[in-house]
Amino acid sequence: MTTERPPSQGRRLVALPATVWAAVALPFISIVLALLVGSIVILASEVIVPGHPFDVTLPVTAYAALFEGAFGGLDPIVNTIRAATPLVLAGLAVGLAFKAGLFNIGAQGQFLLGALGSVTVGVALNQASPFIAIPAALLAGMLAGAAWGFIPGFLKAISGAHEVVTTIMLNYVAVSVIAWAVSGPLDQPGSPSPITAQVGNAALPVIIGRNGHLGVLVALAAVLAVGWLLFRTTRGFEIRTVGANPDAARYAGMQPRLIVVLTMSLAGVLAGLAGATVVLGVTHYMMASFGTTVGFDSIAVALLGRSSPVGIVFAAILFGAMRAGAPLMQIQTGSLIPAELVDVLQATILLFLAAHEVIRHILKLRGVKAGLETTDTIARTYGRESV
Amino acid sequence: MRKQRWLGASAALVTLTLVLAACSSGASPSASAAGSSESAPASVPVTAHSDLKIGVVTDVGTANDKNFNEYTYVGTKQGAAAIGAAEPPVTVPKDSSEFASSIQAYVDDGYDIIVTAGFSLGVATTQAAHDNPDVWFIGVDQGPPCVNAEGLPDTTFACAGDAATLLPHFVALSYQEDQAGYLAGMAAASASKSGTIGAILGISLCGPCIRYTQGFKLGAESINPDIKLVVNWVTESDFVKAFNDPVSGKSYGDQFLQQNPDVDVLFQVAGKTGNGVLDAACEAGIYGIGVDVDQSLSYPNAAKCTITSAMKSLALAVSTDIGKIVDGSMKGGDDHWDASRDGIAYGPFHDLASAFPANMADLLDAAFAKMKAGTLVTCPEKCGDLSTLK
Numbered sequence: 011m012t013t014e015r016p017p018s019q020g021r022r023l024v025a026l027p028a029t030v031w032a033a034v035a036l037p038f039i040s041i042v043l044a045l046l047v048g049s050i051v052i053l054a055s056e057v058i059v060p061g062h063p064f065d066v067t068l069p070v071t072a073y074a075a076l077f078e079g080a081f082g083g084l085d086p087i088v089n090t091i092r093a094a095t096p097l098v099l100a101g102l103a104v105g106l107a108f109k110a111g112l113f114n115i116g117a118q119g120q121f122l123l124g125a126l127g128s129v130t131v132g133v134a135l136n137q138a139s140p141f142i143a144i145p146a147a148l149l150a151g152m153l154a155g156a157a158w159g160f161i162p163g164f165l166k167a168i169s170g171a172h173e174v175v176t177t178i179m180l181n182y183v184a185v186s187v188i189a190w191a192v193s194g195p196l197d198q199p200g201s202p203s204p205i206t207a208q209v210g211n212a213a214l215p216v217i218i219g220r221n222g223h224l225g226v227l228v229a230l231a232a233v234l235a236v237g238w239l240l241f242r243t244t245r246g247f248e249i250r251t252v253g254a255n256p257d258a259a260r261y262a263g264m265q266p267r268l269i270v271v272l273t274m275s276l277a278g279v280l281a282g283l284a285g286a287t288v289v290l291g292v293t294h295y296m297m298a299s300f301g302t303t304v305g306f307d308s309i310a311v312a313l314l315g316r317s318s319p320v321g322i323v324f325a326a327i328l329f330g331a332m333r334a335g336a337p338l339m340q341i342q343t344g345s346l347i348p349a350e351l352v353d354v355l356q357a358t359i360l361l362f363l364a365a366h367e368v369i370r371h372i373l374k375l376r377g378v379k380a381g382l383e384t385t386d387t388i389a390r391t392y393g394r395e396s397v
Numbered sequence: 398m399r400k401q402r403w404l405g406a407s408a409a410l411v412t413l414t415l416v417l418a419a420c421s422s423g424a425s426p427s428a429s430a431a432g433s434s435e436s437a438p439a440s441v442p443v444t445a446h447s448d449l450k451i452g453v454v455t456d457v458g459t460a461n462d463k464n465f466n467e468y469t470y471v472g473t474k475q476g477a478a479a480i481g482a483a484e485p486p487v488t489v490p491k492d493s494s495e496f497a498s499s500i501q502a503y504v505d506d507g508y509d510i511i512v513t514a515g516f517s518l519g520v521a522t523t524q525a526a527h528d529n530p531d532v533w534f535i536g537v538d539q540g541p542p543c544v545n546a547e548g549l550p551d552t553t554f555a556c557a558g559d560a561a562t563l564l565p566h567f568v569a570l571s572y573q574e575d576q577a578g579y580l581a582g583m584a585a586a587s588a589s590k591s592g593t594i595g596a597i598l599g600i601s602l603c604g605p606c607i608r609y610t611q612g613f614k615l616g617a618e619s620i621n622p623d624i625k626l627v628v629n630w631v632t633e634s635d636f637v638k639a640f641n642d643p644v645s646g647k648s649y650g651d652q653f654l655q656q657n658p659d660v661d662v663l664f665q666v667a668g669k670t671g672n673g674v675l676d677a678a679c680e681a682g683i684y685g686i687g688v689d690v691d692q693s694l695s696y697p698n699a700a701k702c703t704i705t706s707a708m709k710s711l712a713l714a715v716s717t718d719i720g721k722i723v724d725g726s727m728k729g730g731d732d733h734w735d736a737s738r739d740g741i742a743y744g745p746f747h748d749l750a751s752a753f754p755a756n757m758a759d760l761l762d763a764a765f766a767k768m769k770a771g772t773l774v775t776c777p778e779k780c781g782d783l784s785t786l787k
Contacts (some may be wrong), residue, residue, distance in 0.1 A: 018700055034697055049401070079502065083742045085505060089498055092498075093498075135776075185634050185635060186633070186634050188634065189602070189633050189635075190634075191636025193602055193633075197553055198554050200554030200555075200556075201552070201554050203516050203517065203519075203602055203603065203604060204602050205520070205552055206552070207552050207553055208552050265673050268718070271532040288494050292497070293493065293494050293495050293497075295425075295520065295552055297493050297517060298602050298634065299517075299600070299602070299634060299635060299636035299637075299639075300492065300493055300494075301493050301635075301636055301637060302492040302493070302494060303491060303492060304492075333491065333495070334498070336488075337488045337490075337495075337498065337502035337503075338502050338506065340486055340487065340488040340489070341452060341486045341488060341502060341503065342486075342506075344484060344486050345460070345486040345487045345488070348459075348460070348489065349488065349490075349491060350490050363522075
């Protein structure tokens with residue numbers, strides 16, 4: 011990446027150096043720079059917080075613990091996979107929408123509704139055969155998520171209401187729907203705080219290590235399915251065309267409205283599935299306040315993975331690893347480093363990705379074209395009437 | 398064209414920034430501040446005469462909330478220091494799906510005593526106690542524990558199993574919040590001139606918060622049978638907003654006081670969110686009452702109007718139990734802290750004794766003595782049921 015290459019003229023179908031640059035080098039450099047910024051934050055916080063001896067090696071200790079907690083053995087690796095699973099699915103939900111030029115901030119709400127749908131059916135079928143209970147609970151999660159994705163898609167198709175606004179609002183509605191459902195109809199009488207019953211036989215079976223559940227296979231299947239949809243089917247081509255240029259799509263006889271509704275509903279299916287894997291695979295019950303940030307983190311995952319299904323897998327593993335390693339980092343640094351460092355790292359990675367022009371300038375890589383495709387897509391279509 | 402793209406890009410970036418800011422609300426960049434309030438270094442102590450490893454998992458939010466999480470942690474540190482163990486670390490889960498893995502990280506790292514703070518962690522802690530019978534668990538606000546015949550967490554709440562024998566290393570702390578609330582209610586009614594007082598809960602889904610307020614109501618009525626109590630809660634769904642968002646608490650408190658201009662004493666039952674409620678009370682020129690800990694000390698920003706606090710002895714209970722675990726006298730099961738064990742108290746008046754009649758302390762001490770003797774009813778029949786406050 012240090013070699014100067016002639017500027018590629020326009021967008022070629024196979025422009026390997028530029029593609030490699032954008033897909034691998036840029037995220038990699040962003041991660042390295044974010045770790046550097048994180049080190050500075052750690053050292054600065056040591057200066058600010060009194061009462062502790064200044065330890066120059068603390069960033070190394072912290073990152074080593076973060077790494078050990080994420081990859082240092084079978085259990086940590088399983089933890090990483092467990093944390094990455096919902097991020098892959100919700101990341102696909104955001105990434106797929108990006109491909110259609112839609113900014114799906116509603117993955118959070120779709121995730122929550124999916125969790126609610128699957129916990130409802132899971133609790134109802136917790137004595138049934140797992141062969142019935144698990145597919146039924148997963149399906150319920152997908153349908154509930156799909157409904158929550160359909161609404162903003164439908165609103166956009168009929169009235170042009172921007173999905174950024176409607177999905178943000180629906181996120182809040184979802185939080186309240188869950189609080190109502192879990193403290194009302196689903197609440198276990200006698201519980202000190204609102205909580206649903208266990209999903210029992212609807213729980214996803216453990217397939218790797220101590221607690222690696224079946225959800226990881228669900229996520230991988232979804233990656234293949236989305237990849238196939240986007241790049242091997244006519245619908246996928248339509249989705250990408252609507253995202254690239256809705257006017258041209260309409261001119262070519264496609265129906266952007268239909269594609270928008272379809273894409274948002276599919277995104278809802280994926281995010282709903284993410285919620286389903288968490289309640290059926292990890293918690294096995296639901297509290298009135300789920301308090302998750304998976305839906306928001308997935309936006310970062312989709313950006314880092316450049317909306318490509320494979321890229322999203324790697325981005326989700328990175329973010330999942332940071333979440334899995336965070337407890338050990340807090341333990342081994344004597345709590346000098348709070349878990350929020352992970353948020354700092356995530357945000358900084360994203361910042362460098364979005365500001366890729368800056369990196370290119372700093373590293374004197376002016377010749378290389380093509381940056382973060384998705385942010386360019388958003389930049390091009392943001393606030394514009396696409397249907 | 399170029400310019401337009403940049404314009405669009407910056408619009409997208411602004412949106413992203415907003416989204417990211419929304420994701421991390423309540424996060425504090427230096428949660429380790431709590432760790433520094435005591436001066437012991439975080440590194441391994443040189444002269445430890447106990448090699449027990451003790452760790453804390455808090456509820457979502459931050460460790461330095463000047464309230465529940467922080468004082469649970471302080472109690473753990475005091476307990477650790479008393480037995481000469483290393484200063485315990487604290488981990489803060491990001492959401493409820495991380496409760497179990499945060500506890501497991503300590504187990505995997507060979508910890509001997511794991512303290513978990515808050516009723517939300519009850520199921521995860523019970524499960525961990527079942528899976529790791531050699532590790533001691535102290536679950537704050539998690540008593541009485543509810544297990545089935547196998548010692549697993551029973552989310553049908555039939556509670557058929559005897560937790561004390563099935564999980565002998567799981568100590569589930571509970572406090573008689575209504576007793577502390579009762580004392581605060583007496584103080585509130587005595588300090589009120591208008592005859593109208595208020596209470597703001599963090600969330601409608603919090604049993605301890607409701608018990609505090611039920612006791613508060615009875616205590617206030619014991620002083621002035623005609624007292625009017627206005628009860629509201631910040632949210633019905635969002636625990637972060639309920640207990641970790643002082644900015645929301647401030648604006649909620651402002652609006653509450655605009656709607657209820659007669660309220661002249663305001664009780665906060667909302668953790669860190671409630672610190673903003675106290676700020677609102679101070680700004681409105683009325684009195685505030687703190688919760689869980691002596692908030693005149695824990696939250697000096699509002700000390701000028703905080704007349705007392707409804708306290709439960711978080712630090713005392715945790716540090717005492719750590720000591721008992723080490724000397725072998727600790728038993729599993731429900732560990733209930735009420736007035737008879739000095740598990741609850743009212744906060745000192747500090748500089749604001751003038752807010753009360755001269756015999757206030759005597760009245761409160763008399764009520765406290767009756768609580769110790771078990772002759773004072775401090776909670777209505779449906780204790781912990783929100784409907785009694787509506």
